[in-house]
Amino acid sequence: MKDTVREFAGSARFAHAVTVMAIGLAFTTHAVRSLVGWPGLIAAIATLLVLAGMSLVARWRAVEWYGILPLTILVFVGWCGASVIWSSNPGATVLGVGYLLAFGVMGVYVALMRDTIQIVRAFGDVMRLLLAVSLALEVLSGILLDLPIAFLGIRGDLASLGPIQGLFGSRNVLGFVALVALLTFIIEWRTRSVLRGRAIASMVLAGAAIALSGSPTTFVALGICLLALAALYGLRRVPAEHRWRVQVALLVGVVAALVAGWVLRLRIIELLDARAEFDVRLEVWREVSRYLAANPLQGWGWTGRWTDGAPYVWVERAVGRDLASALSAFIDAYFQVGVIGVLLFAALLGVALVRSWLLASNRRSVVYLWPALVLVALAVTSVAESFVLLEGGWMLLVVCAVKAARDMSWRDALAAAR
Numbered sequence: 496m497k498d499t500v501r502e503f504a505g506s507a508r509f510a511h512a513v514t515v516m517a518i519g520l521a522f523t524t525h526a527v528r529s530l531v532g533w534p535g536l537i538a539a540i541a542t543l544l545v546l547a548g549m550s551l552v553a554r555w556r557a558v559e560w561y562g563i564l565p566l567t568i569l570v571f572v573g574w575c576g577a578s579v580i581w582s583s584n585p586g587a588t589v590l591g592v593g594y595l596l597a598f599g600v601m602g603v604y605v606a607l608m609r610d611t612i613q614i615v616r617a618f619g620d621v622m623r624l625l626l627a628v629s630l631a632l633e634v635l636s637g638i639l640l641d642l643p644i645a646f647l648g649i650r651g652d653l654a655s656l657g658p659i660q661g662l663f664g665s666r667n668v669l670g671f672v673a674l675v676a677l678l679t680f681i682i683e684w685r686t687r688s689v690l691r692g693r694a695i696a697s698m699v700l701a702g703a704a705i706a707l708s709g710s711p712t713t714f715v716a717l718g719i720c721l722l723a724l725a726a727l728y729g730l731r732r733v734p735a736e737h738r739w740r741v742q743v744a745l746l747v748g749v750v751a752a753l754v755a756g757w758v759l760r761l762r763i764i765e766l767l768d769a770r771a772e773f774d775v776r777l778e779v780w781r782e783v784s785r786y787l788a789a790n791p792l793q794g795w796g797w798t799g800r801w802t803d804g805a806p807y808v809w810v811e812r813a814v815g816r817d818l819a820s821a822l823s824a825f826i827d828a829y830f831q832v833g834v835i836g837v838l839l840f841a842a843l844l845g846v847a848l849v850r851s852w853l854l855a856s857n858r859r860s861v862v863y864l865w866p867a868l869v870l871v872a873l874a875v876t877s878v879a880e881s882f883v884l885l886e887g888g889w890m891l892l893v894v895c896a897v898k899a900a901r902d903m904s905w906r907d908a909l910a911a912a913r
Contacts, residue, residue, distance in 0.1 A: 505553030510608040511617065513546050517601040518621045521887035522672060525664040529646050540597050547604040558607055565900040567843040568893060572599060574839055575797040578832050582796020584804045591798040598886055602893030611898055612686060612862045619683045622676035623697055626704050629661025629669065633707075658709035670713030671882055673704035674872055675891065678720060682865045711772060716875040723871045727864055730856040738856065775814075776822045776879060782810045783821050783830050794833035799885055820881035827881045843896065844874055844883070850899035863902075866895040 503509060520527065520539055527536045551558065575592050582588040605614060636644045637653030644651070648664035658666040680701055684694035705713055726745055733741050786795070786806045800819050801807040811818050821827040829837040848870045855867035873883045873892055882888035 501553050504549040510550050510554070511613070513543065513550055514605050514609055514614070514617045515621060517543055517547070517605060517890070518617055518887075519625070521598055521601065521890045522621065522625060523662055524886045525668070526647060526662045529648070529664070544597060544600060547601065550608065551604065554608070559901075563607070563897075564603065565843070565846065565896050567839070567846050568599070568896060571836070571839040571843050572596065574836055575832055578794065578796045578836075581790075581793050583806065584796060584798070584802060587798045587802045587804060588796045591800070591802075594799055595797070595884075595889065598890045599893050602890040603897055605890070606894045606897035606901070611865065612688065614894065614898070615679055615682050615686070615862060615865050616688055618675070619679045619689070619697070622672065622679055623700070625662060626673060626676055626700050629659075629663070630700070630704065630707075633659045633661060653707070657707040659704075659707045661704070666708045667710045667712055667880055668882065670705055670708035670710030671716075671872070671876055671880065671888070673701045673708060674713050674717055674720065674876075675869060677701035677705065677717075678868045678872065679865065681724075682862060682868075685861045685864075712876060712879045716872050719875050720868055720872050723868060724864070727852075727855050727867065735857070742856070772879075775816070778814050779810065779816075779818065779822050780826055782813045783826055786810070787830060790833060792833045792835060794829065794831045794836055797831045797836075799831075820885070822881065823879055824877035824881045824883045827884055840884075844870070844877065844892065847892070847896035847899050848874055850903045851895060854899060854902055858902075866898055870895050870899075 520543060524536060527539060572592075572595065575595060579585050579588040579592070605617070609617065632644060632647070632649055633651070633653040636642060636649045636651035637659075640651070641654070642651060643649055647662065648660050650660065653659055659669065660666055661669045663669045663672060677698060680694055680697040683689050684691070684698070689697075705717060730738060730741055730745075786809065795806055798807075801811075801821075807818070810821075821830055825837055825841070828840040832839075848867070851863075851867040851870050855863045869891060873888065873895075877883045883892050
């Protein structure tokens with residue numbers, strides 16, 4: 496019996512099932528909480544962690560444990576855990592760090608157990624289902640019933656072409672998920688992982704979800720991701736000996752574009768019709784900055800999702816809104832774990848992006864484009880949203896960071912030099 500269980504838990508089919516369930520749960524936490532509450536969500540997370548643990552134990556000898564995690568992840572999570580010492584609410588910090596660790600462990604499991612192409616296929620299958628169900632619910636709410644589905648946060652605005660929320664409770668989250676899905680479907684199409692008709696239909700589905708979400712943040716991220724895709728497409732065709740010059744030119748161009756974007760930010764906001772959203776964020780960031788002056792170096796203590804305690808409730812009362820985050824991953828990291836925390840988070844995201852970009856521009860397989868493009872999407876979105884610090888966004892960052900680090904490790908480079 497014991498050998499049978501070990502054989503089952505160590506099978507590739509079991510690892511694939513756990514991977515799909517982990518991705519599905521990470522991106523449907525809003526729907527799960529709406530249906531069964533926090534106890535149900537925590538029970539689902541705990542069950543998945545047990546299944547992942549069984550799989551890891553059964554495949555222990557097949558896993559390459561050396562250099563399993565990038566130091567940037569370890570240091571950032573360690574600093575978040577250490578914030579319990581000075582936290583304004585130590586209990587909430589313990590729970591927040593545990594929640595961060597749970598989805599981080601899921602991300603590590605996915606990165607260890609599956610190859611990059613298998614990860615792309617798993618994300619593709621999950622995203623297709625989630626977007627299809629989201630649009631079906633929007634049709635039911637906005638056209639067939641003409642009533643909102645309040646417990647899921649669906650307003651039923653499809654008849655007026657959105658914005659729609661789907662399973663995610665927010666148009667911005669739906670837009671982000673649809674963007675990741677679109678990038679995944681493009682890689683599926685280019686690697687011929689699925690039939691051409693299915694790939695095209697999937698891209699149309701993701702494009703429709705992005706358009707109907709009406710999320711200005713997603714529109715900006717989509718444009719930058721398409722530019723990044725075009726840049727990588729050109730880089731991969733440049734001879735290896737000249738590629739570094741093109742990389743430097745691209746870096747200079749990116750810096751110039753960032754400066755121009757900052758100078759023309761008000762005009763860009765007007766073109767995107769995002770004045771209302773920008774004003775909300777500006778008001779939240781202004782209030783957050785008032786409390787940062789008290790704890791600029793270490794922050795108020797990690798909680799991840801905002802709690803009902805101080806100082807978060809003070810910001811909510813000042814702006815007159817219920818908030819789950821500071822509406823920026825960088826501001827959130829600064830607010831919760833201080834200057835040190837935001838620098839560690841920026842290092843985690845930046846190192847992972849640089850590694851994945853170099854892999855995507857130098858490796859022949861198209862599948863290496865996926866981590867690079869997803870990290871570009873995460874980096875851009877992090878300026879105006881906090882998805883990357885929570886649940887599916889955090890798991891996605893961990894998956895991409897671990898895969899990039901294992902394919903381009905400084906430990907291996909040092910060992911080779913010795």
